[in-house]
Amino acid sequence: MSEEFNWLEYVEHEESAPEPERRGRLSRLLSRRPCLPGRPRLRLPRLRRRFRLAGLAFWRRRPKDSAPEQESATSLLDQRAERPLEDLDERLQFLRERSISPSQPSADAQQALYEVDDVLVTPEIAQKPGGVISAGALSKAQRQQVELLQDIVGGATQAEEPAGRRFLPSQALFSLSAAPRMIAAAALLALVSLPFASSDFAVGALPPSEFPEERPGFAAVYEALDGLTGSDFALVALEYGPAAAGELDSLADLVLRHVFARGVKPLIVSSNPIAIAHARNIIRAINRSVAGSGISLLPGYDYHILRFLPGGALGIRELNENFADVVKVSAKGISTGLQLDSLDRVKSIVLISDSAETVRNWAEQVVAASDNAPLLAFTSYSAAPIAQVYADASAEILGLVFGYRDAYTYGEELQASFGGVPPAPANNQSSADGTRDSQANQPQEADAMGERPQATAEPAPTETPLPSATPPPTATPAPTSTALPTATDLPTATATLETIVIVEVRSPQQVRIRRGPTTADDILRLAQTGDTFEVIGANGDGSWYQIALANGLEGWIAAFLVDEGRTTRAAFEAGRASASARSPTERVVLERGFLLSLGKNGPRFYQADAPILSDIHEFVLMRDRSQEAPRLEAMTLGTLAAVLLIVVGNVLSAFGALRGRADPNDRRGSFDD
Amino acid sequence: MRRVGGGMSAFVAFAVGVATILSLLLGDNPALFGGQAGSEELARRLALPGDVLLRLVVIVVALSIVIGVANLLFVHVGRAARGAFTSAVVLASFAFTIYWYVSRRGDTSLLEAVQVPIESALAALLFLSLTLGGARILQKRADIWGLLFVVVAVIVLLGSIPLAELAPVKALSDWLLAIPVSAGARAILLGIALGAVVAGVRALLGQDRAFRG
Numbered sequence: 001m002s003e004e005f006n007w008l009e010y011v012e013h014e015e016s017a018p019e020p021e022r023r024g025r026l027s028r029l030l031s032r033r034p035c036l037p038g039r040p041r042l043r044l045p046r047l048r049r050r051f052r053l054a055g056l057a058f059w060r061r062r063p064k065d066s067a068p069e070q071e072s073a074t075s076l077l078d079q080r081a082e083r084p085l086e087d088l089d090e091r092l093q094f095l096r097e098r099s100i101s102p103s104q105p106s107a108d109a110q111q112a113l114y115e116v117d118d119v120l121v122t123p124e125i126a127q128k129p130g131g132v133i134s135a136g137a138l139s140k141a142q143r144q145q146v147e148l149l150q151d152i153v154g155g156a157t158q159a160e161e162p163a164g165r166r167f168l169p170s171q172a173l174f175s176l177s178a179a180p181r182m183i184a185a186a187a188l189l190a191l192v193s194l195p196f197a198s199s200d201f202a203v204g205a206l207p208p209s210e211f212p213e214e215r216p217g218f219a220a221v222y223e224a225l226d227g228l229t230g231s232d233f234a235l236v237a238l239e240y241g242p243a244a245a246g247e248l249d250s251l252a253d254l255v256l257r258h259v260f261a262r263g264v265k266p267l268i269v270s271s272n273p274i275a276i277a278h279a280r281n282i283i284r285a286i287n288r289s290v291a292g293s294g295i296s297l298l299p300g301y302d303y304h305i306l307r308f309l310p311g312g313a314l315g316i317r318e319l320n321e322n323f324a325d326v327v328k329v330s331a332k333g334i335s336t337g338l339q340l341d342s343l344d345r346v347k348s349i350v351l352i353s354d355s356a357e358t359v360r361n362w363a364e365q366v367v368a369a370s371d372n373a374p375l376l377a378f379t380s381y382s383a384a385p386i387a388q389v390y391a392d393a394s395a396e397i398l399g400l401v402f403g404y405r406d407a408y409t410y411g412e413e414l415q416a417s418f419g420g421v422p423p424a425p426a427n428n429q430s431s432a433d434g435t436r437d438s439q440a441n442q443p444q445e446a447d448a449m450g451e452r453p454q455a456t457a458e459p460a461p462t463e464t465p466l467p468s469a470t471p472p473p474t475a476t477p478a479p480t481s482t483a484l485p486t487a488t489d490l491p492t493a494t495a496t497l498e499t500i501v502i503v504e505v506r507s508p509q510q511v512r513i514r515r516g517p518t519t520a521d522d523i524l525r526l527a528q529t530g531d532t533f534e535v536i537g538a539n540g541d542g543s544w545y546q547i548a549l550a551n552g553l554e555g556w557i558a559a560f561l562v563d564e565g566r567t568t569r570a571a572f573e574a575g576r577a578s579a580s581a582r583s584p585t586e587r588v589v590l591e592r593g594f595l596l597s598l599g600k601n602g603p604r605f606y607q608a609d610a611p612i613l614s615d616i617h618e619f620v621l622m623r624d625r626s627q628e629a630p631r632l633e634a635m636t637l638g639t640l641a642a643v644l645l646i647v648v649g650n651v652l653s654a655f656g657a658l659r660g661r662a663d664p665n666d667r668r669g670s671f672d673d
Numbered sequence: 674m675r676r677v678g679g680g681m682s683a684f685v686a687f688a689v690g691v692a693t694i695l696s697l698l699l700g701d702n703p704a705l706f707g708g709q710a711g712s713e714e715l716a717r718r719l720a721l722p723g724d725v726l727l728r729l730v731v732i733v734v735a736l737s738i739v740i741g742v743a744n745l746l747f748v749h750v751g752r753a754a755r756g757a758f759t760s761a762v763v764l765a766s767f768a769f770t771i772y773w774y775v776s777r778r779g780d781t782s783l784l785e786a787v788q789v790p791i792e793s794a795l796a797a798l799l800f801l802s803l804t805l806g807g808a809r810i811l812q813k814r815a816d817i818w819g820l821l822f823v824v825v826a827v828i829v830l831l832g833s834i835p836l837a838e839l840a841p842v843k844a845l846s847d848w849l850l851a852i853p854v855s856a857g858a859r860a861i862l863l864g865i866a867l868g869a870v871v872a873g874v875r876a877l878l879g880q881d882r883a884f885r886g
Contacts, residue, residue: 184804188801204835205836206835243792244796246793246796274788277781314727314731389862639830640834645808646804646807646827650808656812
């Protein structure tokens with residue numbers, strides 16, 4: 001350590017170096033030129049004056065009638081290399097000396113720097129390798145501000161430490177003065193943890209399950225996303241770092257699930273490189289939540305994480321100006337295969353941000369240039385006040401959703417919209433007068449690429465009343481309320497030898513599995529040729545089978561598209577296990593009927609910008625909501641405790657002041673200062 | 674020579690700034706030229722310098738990130754060589770993260786396991802600090818401003834609590850957020866805009882020369 005580098009000495013040495021050494025290279029060369037005796041050498045400063053007179057630096061020249069002390073600091077700085085130190089103004093010389101050795105100002109310096117001393121404070125730096133916190137010593141004014149801040153927030157006072165001694169956190173942690181703060185912090189921590197341990201500590205009401213009427217922008221944001229279809233693209237900007245993840249991840253999760261549930265491919269971008277990596281992890285979490293349904297989101301197909309946008313506002317602007325180029329490259333630097341010529345191909349622009357400035361940048365740089373894509377802003381609670389102002393004044397911002405409470409309301413609406421309650425067969429029964437809307441029964445099947453309409457693929461249901469809720473499959477025969485063949489005469493000695501009725505898809509095209517036995521019902525998923533399902537019921541005329549899906553849901557499939565058969569449960573489960581042994585990629589590709597070529601660089605997908613499915617309810621229904629209510633209750637309890645603490649603390653302070661314990665002369669940090 | 678270099682850098686900054694502004698103002702706006710024949714082509718050409726220069730900025734910023742990482746590494750290598758333990762930890766973490774990412778083909782789970790929890794916890798600590806600070810504000814600032822701070826903080830916090838009994842307070846809190854806070858926010862936005870204009874003009878006129886390093 002004795003050989004430690006001392007930058008102060010280095011500065012001293014450099015500043016006091018001989019003048020010729022500090023000249024430029026050209027100046028030294030010119031000074032070496034031979035010259036006649038008695039003739040002065042050609043010196044570079046004269047050339048410089050000529051350049052200056054030529055007007056290159058006209059805006060920096062001093063006015064003719066101004067005093068020398070009014071010359072700008074920039075000008076003096078520029079002249080430093082060609083002027084000796086003694087030519088500097090006296091006060092500048094003293095300032096320079098003080099910056100080199102701040103602890104020993106001379107009497108002359110104190111007099112010369114009168115009234116300047118308090119303004120031009122020189123930071124004192126103490127080089128101490130091995131310590132980060134203690135590396136910088138503070139000036140007197142800075143130390144006073146730090147002391148005030150520490151007094152308010154309750155930290156230890158560094159000024160009380162002996163000079164050169166490192167600040168040890170343990171001293172503050174276990175000092176008597178820290179005890180009340182430690183107790184208060186522990187009480188707060190315990191209080192906000194209670195709702196996670198028991199539901200008995202619920203305080204206050206949960207946020208509303210419907211959009212508040214006084215905030216029409218909230219509902220507008222939801223409806224804009226809900227109106228997307230499988231052929232649309234949504235630009236999702238994740239503009240927040242890990243510090244805001246605790247608050248904004250819930251909003252990002254909901255937005256992405258909503259987008260995925262509508263079959264829309266999000267294009268995820270960010271001007272924050274960490275957010276790029278974080279986005280991938282959010283989607284992985286969504287993938288894990290729907291893993292039981294056999295659905296797996298495929299990067300480069302179901303979603304695209306685009307390359308990082310460097311440059312802040314300029315990077316965001318580049319996205320607008322060169323959209324076609326930006327979307328061609330993923331965050332991993334490989335081609336996305338996207339052929340989107342302009343931002344107009346995007347139907348919605350979603351921004352999730354922890355900064356109001358980012359909202360402004362996106363509204364000005366991107367959305368203002370888009371003809372048909374409004375900005376749907378999701379922000380943190382702290383960014384909302386300023387972002388709200390901008391949202392109110394900007395026509396480009398459709399609405400603003402902020403904070404964890406809004407996330408709860410959004411999730412409730414999403415859950416209700418996508419059928420949080422299992423579908424009731426009554427929804428598919430005939431109307432009261434026994435007739436049906438013939439339009440709703442028209443076959444409207446799409447082909448594998450989601451295009452519609454095409455030739456009849458499913459029969460129109462008859463007016464036969466449908467069976468009520470079908471019992472789940474058990475060891476007993478399959479539901480036989482219709483003409484379906486029963487299995488009562490088959491061996492059922494054990495569960496594995498139980499015979500069940502199955503259907504196998506024989507249509508060469510994909511077949512839609514719906515929520516009910518009509519073509520007007522929502523699509524749950526698609527089935528491929530050869531897929532087999534266990535039958536658990538049928539409608540009245542046997543034109544639709546009710547089948548069990550792998551994720552525990554139930555769906556309906558048209559009878560004429562499948563072959564009926566029987567097998568043992570053991571054989572059926574073995575076949576399903578074999579199918580599930582495929583890789584997630586294979587399953588997704590097979591499920592969605594896309595072309596796959598296994599080149600030497602890995603799988604490549606074609607028609608990456610083609611639409612996929614619509615209404616994939618699993619993304620919403622399989623969301624983990626177990627921690628939502630406890631988190632909100634913890635927030636309420638924490639806020640109550642904070643209010644209590646602030647009121648009690650300040651009342652005690654006020655009593656102390658009335659009893660004369662406060663120092664009336666202590667006005668540190670007041671606004672008058 | 675230094676003066677010449679300084680003058681040249683200022684001149685380049687001035688020229689580039691003016692060219693960019695003119696390009697952004699006049700480019701891609703054929704209506705400015707009366708919509709006559711060739712006006713679209715003229716507008717497109719005028720927009721080109723601004724686009725090129727701004728794209729160059731983006732590239733330079735991207736490169737500066739790499740340079741920043743390299744500089745950070747060099748600084749900590751030097752500090753670690755002088756015995757700084759924290760710098761050694763930084764370097765080891767950097768190497769381990771790179772190894773993890775490469776060996777696991779782009780696995781970013783370390784981000785979720787380390788950085789997100791730590792930064793979230795630091796953000797949560799802010800709640801504690803602000804609460805304790807709010808409890809001591811009158812002890813250190815027993816004036817009208819301190820009292821105003823406490824009253825407003827309590828009203829806004831109470832207004833955010835979802836209890837029916839606090840509905841009047843919530844109305845007051847909403848008013849505070851809608852009127853005074855909104856006014857302050859608009860003032861901040863105006864200040865930012867004016868500051869940006871002033872900073873741009875000063876840079877164009879050579880008064881601010883941060884680009885010289």
